[in-house]
Amino acid sequence: xxxxxNKAKQVSRKPMTFAERLYLPAIFKGMMITFSHIFKKKxxxxxxxxxxxxxPVFRGxxxxxxxxxxxxxxxxxxxxxxxxxxxxxxxxxAERQPGEEHLYKEEKYAAKYEINMLRCIFCGLCxxxxxxxxxxxxxxxxxxxxxxxxxxxxxxxxxxPHPKENPEAYxxxxxxxxxxx
Amino acid sequence: MLLAIDFALIIEKLILIVVVVSxxxxxxxxxxxxxxxxxxILQDRRGPNRAGPFGLLQPLADGLKLFFKEEIIPNxxxxxxxxxxxxxxxxxxxxxxxxxxxGDKVQLFDxxxxxxxxxxxxxxxxxFGVVSMGVYGIMIGSWASNxxxxxxxxxxxxxxxxxxxxxxxxxxIALLMVTGTLSLKxxxxxxxxxxxxxxxxxxxxxxxxxxxxAECNRTPFDLPEAENELIGGYHTxxxxxxxxxxxxxxxxxxxxxxxxMATLFFGxxxxxxxxxxxxxxxxxxxxxxxxxxxKVILFIFLFMWVRWxxxxxxxxxxxxxxxxxxxxxALFNMLVTGAAVLYFNx
Numbered sequence: 001x002x003x004x005x006n007k008a009k010q011v012s013r014k015p016m017t018f019a020e021r022l023y024l025p026a027i028f029k030g031m032m033i034t035f036s037h038i039f040k041k042k043x044x045x046x047x048x049x050x051x052x053x054x055x056p057v058f059r060g061x062x063x064x065x066x067x068x069x070x071x072x073x074x075x076x077x078x079x080x081x082x083x084x085x086x087x088x089x090x091x092x093x094a095e096r097q098p099g100e101e102h103l104y105k106e107e108k109y110a111a112k113y114e115i116n117m118l119r120c121i122f123c124g125l126c127x128x129x130x131x132x133x134x135x136x137x138x139x140x141x142x143x144x145x146x147x148x149x150x151x152x153x154x155x156x157x158x159x160x161p162h163p164k165e166n167p168e169a170y171x172x173x174x175x176x177x178x179x180x181x
Numbered sequence: 182m183l184l185a186i187d188f189a190l191i192i193e194k195l196i197l198i199v200v201v202v203s204x205x206x207x208x209x210x211x212x213x214x215x216x217x218x219x220x221x222i223l224q225d226r227r228g229p230n231r232a233g234p235f236g237l238l239q240p241l242a243d244g245l246k247l248f249f250k251e252e253i254i255p256n257x258x259x260x261x262x263x264x265x266x267x268x269x270x271x272x273x274x275x276x277x278x279x280x281x282x283x284g285d286k287v288q289l290f291d292x293x294x295x296x297x298x299x300x301x302x303x304x305x306x307x308x309f310g311v312v313s314m315g316v317y318g319i320m321i322g323s324w325a326s327n328x329x330x331x332x333x334x335x336x337x338x339x340x341x342x343x344x345x346x347x348x349x350x351x352x353x354i355a356l357l358m359v360t361g362t363l364s365l366k367x368x369x370x371x372x373x374x375x376x377x378x379x380x381x382x383x384x385x386x387x388x389x390x391x392x393x394x395a396e397c398n399r400t401p402f403d404l405p406e407a408e409n410e411l412i413g414g415y416h417t418x419x420x421x422x423x424x425x426x427x428x429x430x431x432x433x434x435x436x437x438x439x440x441x442m443a444t445l446f447f448g449x450x451x452x453x454x455x456x457x458x459x460x461x462x463x464x465x466x467x468x469x470x471x472x473x474x475x476k477v478i479l480f481i482f483l484f485m486w487v488r489w490x491x492x493x494x495x496x497x498x499x500x501x502x503x504x505x506x507x508x509x510x511a512l513f514n515m516l517v518t519g520a521a522v523l524y525f526n527x
Contacts, residue, residue, distance in 0.1 A: 027491060034223045034490045044227050 059122045059137040062115055062153075063160050063173060067105055070162045073134035076110035083129035088119035105132075115158065117142045117151040138173065189292065197298050201278050209432040210240040212481055216432075219485040247425035255418050257327045266322020267419065267426035273315040274433035280304040281440050282366045284450045284469040288462050296450075296466060297366060304365040305353065308441060309346075312396060315434065316342040319398075319405060322427070323415035334414025337496070338405035341395055344503035345402075349392035351511035352385040355518040356445060369449035377453075379446040384514045386446045388507055393438045395503070398431060400488040404496060439480035440473070447476050 019025055045052055054060075065073045076093035094111035096104045103109075120142075127136045145151060161169035214229070214236070221228025229236040254260055284296035301307060316338055323335025359381045360368050372378060379386050395402040406414035416427045443449060450469030460468065494502070 027487075030490045031486060034486065037223050037225055040225050042225050042227055046227070046230075 054139045058139050059124045060140045061117075061138050061142050062120070062126065062135055062158055063138045064113065064155065064158045065134050065136060066160055066163060066170075068163055069102070070164050071101075071103060071105040072109055072159070073105055073132045074110045074113065075106045075108045075132055075134070076113070077108075077131065079129040079131065080126035080135055083125040084120075085123060085125060086119045086121045088116045088121075089126060090114045090116075110155065113155045113158065115153045117153055118148060193292065193294055194298060197294070197296070198279075201283065201298060202275055205275065205278050205433055205436055206429075208436050209429055210244065212432045212436060213243065213428075214240045215481065216485050216488075219482065220489050223486070223489045244425065247422050250421040252421040252423070253418075255327060258418065259325045259327075262321050262325035263418075264423070266318050266325055267423040267430070268318070269321060270315060270318025270430040271426045271433075273311050273318060274430040274437065276311045277308055277434075277437045278440070280307050280365055281437075281444060282369050282449055283473060284466045286462055287466045296470065300364060300366045303363045305357070305363050305445075308365075309350065309353075312434075312438075313342060313346055315396075315430070318427075318430065319415045322419070326415070326418035328418050330411045330413070331415050331417045334405045334407075334411050334417070337411075338398065338415060341398075341402060341404065341499065341503075344500060345392040345395035345507070348388055348503060348507035348511045349396070351508065351515055352382075352388040352392070353445075355385045355511075355515045356382050356389075358515075358518050358522050365444050365449070369444060369451060372448040373451045377446065377448045377451070382446065382514075382518070384510070385518070386442075388511050388514065389442065389446070391502075391507060393442060394484070394487065395499075397434045397438055397484070399435065399484055401491045401494050402499060403488075403493060404499060407493060435481060435484050436477065439477045439484070442480055443473060443476035449473060 067073060076091050078091060078093075081087075081089040081091060090112070091110045091114070092112040093108055096107050096109055122137065124137050130136075142151070160173045163170040217239070218228040218236075220226075229239040232238040232242045254263055279298045280301055282295075282297040282300070287294045287296060319338040320335045323331040323338070326332070356378060357363065359378065360371055362368060362371070368378070394400075398405050404414075405411075406416065408414075411417070416424050419427060450473040452468050452472040455468065458465075
């Protein structure tokens with residue numbers, strides 16, 4: 001029969017030589033291989049002390065953004081909720097009252113903004129859909145929890161720290177994004 | 182007075198026993214740690230490094246864990262034998278250390294203290310007797326478990342010990358023909374004066390080494406506790422510290438057989454290229470103990486190195502190796518040694 005490929009190898013059916021039957025040289029060879037592994041570099045990273053750097057395009061936990069004066073960017077337009085393929089985002093809009101100008105950037109804001117992290121697939125379409133630069137995906141994971149309801153993140157879980165009241169945390173949460181824009 | 186009891190001697194021996202037993206327990210403890218570390222290093226991993234500096238408290242954590250685990254004695258087991266099994270395994274493992282010469286004499290409080298619990302003139306026979314009793318612990322435990330897998334493990338252990346004890350004994354006979362003594366102490370003294378026995382008995386050492394692996398149930402001969410075919414073998418039904426005793430006795434056995442191999446073939450507490458007579462007796466003894474421990478550590482590393490390199494034998498291969506290769510080889514070795522001893526008229 002014509003072979004389909006030339007990959008087939010002839011199996012050697014020769015009886016073993018005395019050295020092969022002794023089995024000890026083969027064991028010794030194997031032991032030399034394992035011994036050489038003592039000097040190899042270990043790929044393990046000591047996790048909590050050392051962390052593998054995230055890629056710049058990593059998509060993690062969502063963050064609701066504020067501007068430099070600490071006002072929320074979100075206008076509750078609902079584009080992110082529409083864009084979300086997993087339907088993880090829910091929101092309720094409200095109108096800004098006089099005297100709340102230091103809290104919300106525009107006349108409309110999100111009174112309630114929830115993301116169900118069990119549904120979210122971290123595709124980043126909400127970030128792409130947002131016209132106000134109000135939501136973006138950070139470089140952190142969603143921490144594990146025992147209850148499902150803990151995974152529905154409300155506004156105070158998602159909002160970035162206030163840039164004036166807590167500038168250090170703000171810069172930290174901003175991360176690489178400060179240079180990205 | 183004929184029956185005067187030398188109380189100082191009794192106290193001296195008691196202290197020595199306590200020191201030797203606790204030292205071998207601690208060494209066995211840290212052998213478990215070393216096993217995990219060596220396995221990790223040979224497999225490009227890091228191994229336990231969380232408990233204490235460099236993970237050095239890991240064996241303590243393991244031991245504590247075993248102590249706090251729930252102790253289960255199966256309903257259908259015979260309880261006395263079930264408890265006797267691990268106890269016997271542990272006991273025989275520790276008992277072997279009695280005849281090992283750990284070092285030369287030490288001078289303390291105007292007394293010459295021999296660093297050996299009992300220098301009996303049939304030392305090596307005693308070791309053999311006790312070691313082959315060790316398998317009773319495994320057999321009794323596996324029988325008492327009333328579990329098919331345990332029983333199979335116990336059967337395997339028993340037949341393995343029988344098969345390899347023979348070759349081991351015959352290889353040892355050749356050694357005894359060379360040394361002409363059964364006392365371990367005298368063997369070391371001879372090797373200190375002349376050459377190490379490995380020079381006279383390389384083949385005998387190889388056979389002894391292979392058989393020692395089999396007697397300790399170490400890979401590639403760990404069929405009695407084959408995890409993937411017998412779900413743990415003879416200790417399937419054991420939990421808590423009884424399981425701990427079984428695992429622990431394996432490590433003590435490994436330590437003791439390393440000591441025996443170092444003593445029989447590698448000069449025991451003899452430091453090569455150093456004349457012990459140049460030092461004061463105490464320093465010479467310390468050097469001797471250090472030399473013995475270094476040899477033991479190298480042997481233990483060899484045990485681990487082989488374990489993490491070679492897969493387990495199939496059972497028929499194990500029997501083939503034992504009966505059809507090692508025993509004829511050992512007999513051949515004995516014959517050649519006998520002829521050589523006769524020819525050189527030693």
